[in-house]
Amino acid sequence: MLDNQTINRLSDNINQLLPPELQQVKSDFDTRLKSLLQQKLSELEFVSREEFDIQSAVLQRTRAKLKALEDKLKNLEKSLKAK
Numbered sequence: 001m002l003d004n005q006t007i008n009r010l011s012d013n014i015n016q017l018l019p020p021e022l023q024q025v026k027s028d029f030d031t032r033l034k035s036l037l038q039q040k041l042s043e044l045e046f047v048s049r050e051e052f053d054i055q056s057a058v059l060q061r062t063r064a065k066l067k068a069l070e071d072k073l074k075n076l077e078k079s080l081k082a083k
Helices: 004-016 020-043 049-082
Strands: none
Touching (some): 004 020
């Protein structure tokens, strides 16, 4: 989930794109924009970098175990065919 500082930066960047004649409604727009950004970004399933790194390491270990099991199975199949 993104923090309020990030939401505020996104909102400020979008507000800077507003034409000067719309600056009068800026505060109302800003409030609604922050609310909309918070709502839409909260619907996304973000994970922290730490959680991503942990899951990546788990996946690497799982792949290594799978490869070892596949190799072991191939060797067993070869030995059965040789008999």
